[in-house]
Amino acid sequence: MVAKTRARDTKGREALIEALRQRFGDRLSTAPAILEAHGRDESFHAPHAPDAVAFVLTTEEVRTVVGLCREHRAPMIPFGAGTSLEGHVAALEGGISIDLSRMNAVLAVHGEDMDATVEAGVTRKQLNEHLRDTGLFFPIDPGADASIGGMTATRASGTNAVRYGTMRENVLGLTVVLADGRVIHTGGRARKSSAGYDLTRLFVGSEGTLGVITEVTLKLHGIPEAISSAVAAFPSLDAATNTVIQTIQAGVPVARIELLDAQQIDACNRYSKLDYRVAPTLFFEFHGTPAGVKEQAEMVRAFAAEWGGGDFRWATSSEDRNRLWEARHKAFYAALALRPGAKGWPTDVCVPISRLAECITLTRRDLDTLPFPTPIVGHVGDGNFHTVFVIDPANPAEVEAAGLVNERMVARALAMGGTSTGEHGVGYGKIQFLRAEHGDGLDVMRSIKRALDPDNLFNPGKLGSA
Numbered sequence: 001m002v003a004k005t006r007a008r009d010t011k012g013r014e015a016l017i018e019a020l021r022q023r024f025g026d027r028l029s030t031a032p033a034i035l036e037a038h039g040r041d042e043s044f045h046a047p048h049a050p051d052a053v054a055f056v057l058t059t060e061e062v063r064t065v066v067g068l069c070r071e072h073r074a075p076m077i078p079f080g081a082g083t084s085l086e087g088h089v090a091a092l093e094g095g096i097s098i099d100l101s102r103m104n105a106v107l108a109v110h111g112e113d114m115d116a117t118v119e120a121g122v123t124r125k126q127l128n129e130h131l132r133d134t135g136l137f138f139p140i141d142p143g144a145d146a147s148i149g150g151m152t153a154t155r156a157s158g159t160n161a162v163r164y165g166t167m168r169e170n171v172l173g174l175t176v177v178l179a180d181g182r183v184i185h186t187g188g189r190a191r192k193s194s195a196g197y198d199l200t201r202l203f204v205g206s207e208g209t210l211g212v213i214t215e216v217t218l219k220l221h222g223i224p225e226a227i228s229s230a231v232a233a234f235p236s237l238d239a240a241t242n243t244v245i246q247t248i249q250a251g252v253p254v255a256r257i258e259l260l261d262a263q264q265i266d267a268c269n270r271y272s273k274l275d276y277r278v279a280p281t282l283f284f285e286f287h288g289t290p291a292g293v294k295e296q297a298e299m300v301r302a303f304a305a306e307w308g309g310g311d312f313r314w315a316t317s318s319e320d321r322n323r324l325w326e327a328r329h330k331a332f333y334a335a336l337a338l339r340p341g342a343k344g345w346p347t348d349v350c351v352p353i354s355r356l357a358e359c360i361t362l363t364r365r366d367l368d369t370l371p372f373p374t375p376i377v378g379h380v381g382d383g384n385f386h387t388v389f390v391i392d393p394a395n396p397a398e399v400e401a402a403g404l405v406n407e408r409m410v411a412r413a414l415a416m417g418g419t420s421t422g423e424h425g426v427g428y429g430k431i432q433f434l435r436a437e438h439g440d441g442l443d444v445m446r447s448i449k450r451a452l453d454p455d456n457l458f459n460p461g462k463l464g465s466a
Helices: 010-027 032-038 059-072 124-130 148-153 199-203 237-249 262-272 290-306 318-329 331-337 353-367 396-415 431-438 441-452
Strands: 052-055 076-079 096-099 106-110 115-119 171-177 183-187 212-219 226-233 256-260 281-288 313-315 343-350 376-379 384-391
Touching: 010 052, 010 059, 032 052, 032 096, 059 076, 059 096, 059 171, 059 212, 076 148, 076 212, 106 124, 124 148, 148 212, 171 199, 183 199, 226 290, 226 318, 237 256, 237 281, 237 290, 237 353, 256 262, 256 318, 262 318, 262 331, 262 376, 281 290, 281 318, 313 318, 318 331, 331 343, 331 384, 343 396, 353 376, 353 384, 353 396, 384 396, 396 431, 431 441
Parallel strands: 052 096, 076 096
Antiparallel strands: 106 115, 115 212, 171 183, 171 212, 226 281, 226 313, 256 281, 256 376, 343 384, 376 384
């Protein structure tokens, strides 16, 4: 569902583009291919191109773009790497895409305090490469090599979230350009504070609707002394998910627990040249001391055995572990390969851990009624799972059928005390579910949006503006 949009002021946009061109020269692009690339992400949802793209280099340049857009009343859409999944970067009303990918400097690393400050365009892989010789790493891993600014704006998480948390827990402070041109610094390097409203958390997950994040201060973590990964197959989805529930409820500090149903493990076997048994499967990873990793693994193996889990296949070398998790990260593309020429509509929900088995089992029952591939994969250690509808978007019947199952999945998650999206975010793909999830809280979000962006120029049609 796309919010009603206002008409574009064509002459005003032309004047704005000329003003930006005078300021940015060849770093202001209206090339069709560039516009197209900045109007879409990795999602199924229809793209919407901006009128121009400004490639900024500094916070002050972002401030310049914001000022000119405010003067011409033109929308602004922050852009990082374009890896989001719910249409976050679609320019629903045109306007200027602010591309922060060239703001890619690691500004400071404080090893003794285990934190770092980076520009918004730094990617997670770039940051970890920079940290390689420090004994530290940044654990948030959504799969794609997303930008830190984009990960902050979408409150990203991923495979390590069960142990290390999401971006919400790992962002200490921000630099943000507001709609009126002010540059604010939220939070700091202290690990806690009770001084005033938590503005950092307000902008984490705001999806570019309240301001433009230009710098991020992050928590870092020590690289574990020992790391071990394992794969186990189960007789049913219920058995696999109950193993997860038992593991979490027992307080085992696993780093990763990933579920792949039979369709998804088959797809990964084909796509990544693996040979795992085609059955509901869990990928585990354990971090800690050698003794701690061994203890964790033994406990989880005992839980798995209670539910009929097969022998663990271990991956202890870095090469084997990387191959395993690379296959997991490519699960979306593996799913698409099940039906060449089709498109993927990925969606997700998150529920309390005690309801996970029930939610997944009922969802799989719905999915089995559909005539196209619908694999399930999930970061089930924190109750979050995904499905991909591999559909022909030109076939209205398939789109409608997928949409109805998606709506039932969301309604089921909400009824269980969960959320419409555990990590994909809202964009414009899931905006229709916000009222059901938040009730009058959605009106509070809109009040915040109006207070910080009264002209609705930041990423209109998303979150509080829709």
